[in-house]
Amino acid sequence: MPFPPPxxxxxxxxxxxxxxxxxxxxxxIVCVTVEAATGxxxxxxxxNALALEKTxxxxxxxxxxxxxxxxxxxxxxxxxVQKVVEIRADCDQDALLLRVExxxxxxxxxxxxxxxxxxxxxxxxxxxxxxxI
Amino acid sequence: MPFPPPxxxxxxxxxxxxxxxxxxxxxxIVCVTVEAATGxxxxxxxxNALALEKTxxxxxxxxxxxxxxxxxxxxxxxxxVQKVVEIRADCDQDALLLRVExxxxxxxxxxxxxxxxxxxxxxxxxxxxxxxI
Numbered sequence: 001m002p003f004p005p006p007x008x009x010x011x012x013x014x015x016x017x018x019x020x021x022x023x024x025x026x027x028x029i030v031c032v033t034v035e036a037a038t039g040x041x042x043x044x045x046x047x048n049a050l051a052l053e054k055t056x057x058x059x060x061x062x063x064x065x066x067x068x069x070x071x072x073x074x075x076x077x078x079x080x081v082q083k084v085v086e087i088r089a090d091c092d093q094d095a096l097l098l099r100v101e102x103x104x105x106x107x108x109x110x111x112x113x114x115x116x117x118x119x120x121x122x123x124x125x126x127x128x129x130x131x132x133i
Numbered sequence: 134m135p136f137p138p139p140x141x142x143x144x145x146x147x148x149x150x151x152x153x154x155x156x157x158x159x160x161x162i163v164c165v166t167v168e169a170a171t172g173x174x175x176x177x178x179x180x181n182a183l184a185l186e187k188t189x190x191x192x193x194x195x196x197x198x199x200x201x202x203x204x205x206x207x208x209x210x211x212x213x214v215q216k217v218v219e220i221r222a223d224c225d226q227d228a229l230l231l232r233v234e235x236x237x238x239x240x241x242x243x244x245x246x247x248x249x250x251x252x253x254x255x256x257x258x259x260x261x262x263x264x265x266i
Contacts, residue, residue, distance in 0.1 A: 003261075014244055017262045019254055032165050032174060039172045041165060044228040056256050089263060090249040091242055095177040097250045109224055111147055116223040117230045121152055123189050128136075129150045130222060 003049060006093060014091050022094040023049065028064060029096060036085040036099040042108035043116045059084050061100055079104035136182060139226060147224050155227040161197060162229060169218040169232040175241035176249045192217050194233055212237030
């Protein structure tokens with residue numbers, strides 16, 4: 001399932017029906033993953049063409065681990081398999097939005113939390129810090 | 134407002150209070166921007182240190198335009214200024230989540246839509262295509 005290259009025509013890219021994901025110089029596209037039922041943002045990760053193909057073929061989220069440099073079927077070790085409900089592309093097709101049902105305990109973050117976005121930035125006169133929410 | 138470098142200690146990075154955004158090789162960090170009131174994902178963009186500083190200083194979302202290679206105060210031409218309600222960092226501090234109130238007509242996408250994620254990927258026996266939702 002090779003993906004066709006992005007069109008140079010903005011109109012086709014933004015309004016057309018052709019899915020032409022734009023991978024970056026490292027062959028990756030960024031993906032925001034949300035819980036389908038609630039819309040809560042669970043995590044942000046990357047896919048290469050193989051991970052995207054596997055995700056489309058199997059209906060289960062696959063990513064590309066930049067730290068381990070390998071294909072990563074989310075949940076393989078944790079049981080937190082993500083069943084894909086919907087995938088959306090953004091206007092210029094260089095970002096994806098995955099709506100998923102999370103299996104296992106429903107948590108997406110390797111720290112044991114549901115969402116990776118568990119800290120809020122707080123700016124005080126002393127500087128900027130993080131607070132767990 | 135210089136940002137301190139990320140700690141090599143995962144525990145400090147993931148559980149500490151120090152905000153140490155991890156910029157990529159191009160000096161950018163990815164940001165997901167959602168409408169604070171609804172949680173709807175509006176757009177995905179990038180910030181460099183300057184854009185992040187300006188966002189923290191002014192309370193209005195600034196990004197780095199990769200296509201124009203310049204600082205971009207969202208809404209300068211469209212009126213769709215984004216007032217920042219909250220900024221979150223993810224576990225390894227290489228992604229940000231902005232919760233905003235969108236000014237003007239509340240639309241975030243340059244195509245005139247509220248969200249940049251207006252197309253859904255559909256896989257059929259004939260192949261993968263996009264459908265506007």
